[in-house]
Amino acid sequence: MPFVNIRITREGATREQKQRLIKGVTDLLVEVLGKNPATTFVIIDEVETDNWGIGGESVTELRKQ
Amino acid sequence: MPFVNIRITREGATREQKQRLIKGVTDLLVEVLGKNPATTFVIIDEVETDNWGIGGESVTELRKQ
Amino acid sequence: MPFVNIRITREGATREQKQRLIKGVTDLLVEVLGKNPATTFVIIDEVETDNWGIGGESVTELRKQ
Amino acid sequence: MPFVNIRITREGATREQKQRLIKGVTDLLVEVLGKNPATTFVIIDEVETDNWGIGGESVTELRKQ
Amino acid sequence: MPFVNIRITREGATREQKQRLIKGVTDLLVEVLGKNPATTFVIIDEVETDNWGIGGESVTELRKQ
């Protein structure tokens, strides 16, 4: 019964890409740990670039450089 | 000083329902563990159905079946 | 398919108390939002008092006052 | 390689304030623990006041009092 | 710069299995979204079975059935 939370910046991930992430992570947990996919949850959080920082700067600023 | 994070799919929970969740969880922590409600936090995250997967599929897809 | 994360300080919550939290939160989500208990997850994190701060002080320090 | 998640209510924090939070937390981790800022992540989540509870009431209700 | 948090019950995942999870999730994010692996973080939390509930019961109880 794993729970996976994927956090990415909100920069246009499509529905199809998000489905591939959900499928890929679930398959990985089945393959590596023998987990039951029926009780494997995946939540994707898309975060505004103003709200994500790395190296002390927001991604909004980093994207301008 | 408990902290509770409730994550649900964004499918129309009303303000009144969210208040009942906040009140109910807070009361539970007071009752079971004797916690102080004044420093009990509850945060509800509503997640798009495209962004929540179970069994390797998004809830958007599951809702269609 | 809700996911609930309860974070409390590690100060001796018993197995029985944790079961009551799990049961109580699950029942609340069924009652308020009509969620399916079979896919309702609850995770309890117990945090050392050195690692939890409130008002700028660790709970370890606050417990001494 | 620290990861910091700051959760605040969505009540008008500006881009400039969020940059100050990102910069301030990163500097703190460098100063206190000698962490590498290049691999220090900060994510700010802004939560609707309906979805944040304290003392068993939503912040929306508390703001009216 | 994705951040992934995988939560599983603490039931003997080996170091080698955890490495495969870290590698597999990172590769997936590179492949699906073109993310930079150098700034892709994966954190695995192993949760005691007393502290994980599903269907209103702890995993400790479910494992006995």
Place this chain on the structure above:
Amino acid sequence: MPFVNIRITREGATREQKQRLIKGVTDLLVEVLGKNPATTFVIIDEVETDNWGIGGESVTELRKQ
């Protein structure tokens, strides 16, 4: 009423260092956003190096290089 979660690898942060993190983050939120320190929570999670990955490798492996 902010909530801050700081995640670092478990590599010997002292109680005094953790107190400085708690104090520093709380002061930052007061200074930048005018938040009330009495309802500002900080939780520090220390994660085993086997359980933290970056660039597709665990920190345990990275520390050997």
